[in-house]
Amino acid sequence: MRSIDELIRGLSRLPGVGNKSASRIAYHLIQRDVRDNHLLGELISTIQDKIRLCDVCGSFTEGQICDVCQDPHRDHTLICVVEQPQDVFTIEASGVYNGYYHVLHGAISPLDGIGPDQLTIGQLIERITTGDFSEVILAMNPTEEGDTTAMYITHLLRSSRVTTSRLASGLPVGGDLEYTDKVTLARSLRGRIRMSDQ
Amino acid sequence: MRSIDELIRGLSRLPGVGNKSASRIAYHLIQRDVRDNHLLGELISTIQDKIRLCDVCGSFTEGQICDVCQDPHRDHTLICVVEQPQDVFTIEASGVYNGYYHVLHGAISPLDGIGPDQLTIGQLIERITTGDFSEVILAMNPTEEGDTTAMYITHLLRSSRVTTSRLASGLPVGGDLEYTDKVTLARSLRGRIRMSDQ
Structure with a gap:
């Protein structure tokens, strides 16, 4: 029919x-x-x-500026950079982050014809150079595109006073070594944490 | 938001x-x-x-009578009784049936307050007594409700000239004994088919 x-x-x-x-x-x-x-x-x-995109961070909002960007009580020293607007909601839902956000609307991917100019990297650098941020958390996906984008942004910010960091990559909590793919296992080995330091 | x-x-x-x-x-x-x-x-x-329900069989149709009921080239001796309109599409998609249909719009379920009068069993009996059908295939789901409904209809038709049949129940093709639930296994044992007869 x-x-x-x-x-x-x-x-x-x-x-x-x-x-x-x-x-x-x-x-x-x-x-x-x-x-x-x-x-x-x-x-x-x-x-x-x-729904439109927030004028400041590029996340979804019903008004002109999103609730997070309008909130003066968040940590002004932290900015978290994500690929997609929905990533903001995922991190907000975790309740472990209290800084601001910046949405790139993608990641650098030469194969898909996406270079830095197609993303909001220019606005990010502008926000960092004019703002109070002391740390930029690069929360792009742990993929080749995400890693490339993180390295690119770190390079642009090498002479600024902010530090850049990247989300830890490794075994998911509750996961099983046996079912972990090789690349994730390699990353979790390289990024191993000394128990005696904790 | x-x-x-x-x-x-x-x-x-x-x-x-x-x-x-x-x-x-x-x-x-x-x-x-x-x-x-x-x-x-x-x-x-x-x-x-x-979309509305076919005046004859109760399946979905865009007109007054569905394509199957309008088709004079199907097997006039067979009528297949199903619970839901979508079951007609599932059986049609299999391509192994060429008779007509009747949709009950549910199954007898005293716990849910559904008795024979809430279903189209009256219309089914009417179609069978006035039609040329020689076999009624009871294709209700292999659940308690489906079985009860099949037994009820068989009982109603006990003095008519039509034969009633029920879809075979047992192991799904490509399935695995190890992962088959006890009830299905019991049914497939009870309904076992002698190889020497085939």
Whole structure:
């Protein structure tokens, strides 16, 4: 049926939704309270009208400047650089960080044609040179692109007074040596922490 | 952020979509081409206007009578009884069945307050007594509710000229004895097939 097929096709383009899940969702949509469909359809159609990027850090916000950037009680000496806006929410949800953020909107990836100019690295350097930050935490993903971007930014900041740091990479807590890939294992060995120092 | 939270909540009510997948989908929606969101939102909002239940079998259709019921070239002696409209699509996709269908829209479940009168069992009996069917394939799920419903319908048809059958239950093809639950294993033992007969 054309209308069901169209709906399944549209749903299966969402991340993590395969063809089978899309069918299951479509049949559910056909049979549930129609008001729930009107509400969800409206939320999806209009989400981009309600959300924009923060003028300061580039994270998602409903206003002009996001809640974090507007909060004067956070640690003014720390800025955490992430690839995507959703990374801000992930770190906020962990509750272990109290500084500010900067969203690059990607990572340097020559193969994908993404160089430093396509990212917000210029704005980051501007914020660091005019702000009070003393440490830049480079929280890009532990991938080749993330590492390249971290090295590039560290290089740009080599003559400034700020220190740069990178999130530790290694075994996930609760993980199992047996199921850890070689690269992660190599990193966790290189980055090993002396017990006697703690 | 209220609008993102609302969207995540709406998405996480879809079957098979947990809170983490819903977040991932929401962030994707915020960042992709807005026209894709307008299209998907419209498809979800309007799907129930386009789809109705077939007057004959109770499956989904865009018209008054579904394609299967309208097809004169199918096997008029066979009717396959299923719980849900989507079961029709699953069986059709297998390509191994060429008869007609009847959708019960559920199964007898006293605990959930669903008795025979809440299902389309009356219409099924009517179709069988007035039609040319010689076999009724009871393709309800191999659950207690499905079994109860199958037994109930078989009982209703005991004095009619049609034979009733039930889908074979047992090990899934490609499955593994070691990982098969006890009930399935018991059924596959009870329903064992003599190799010498084949």
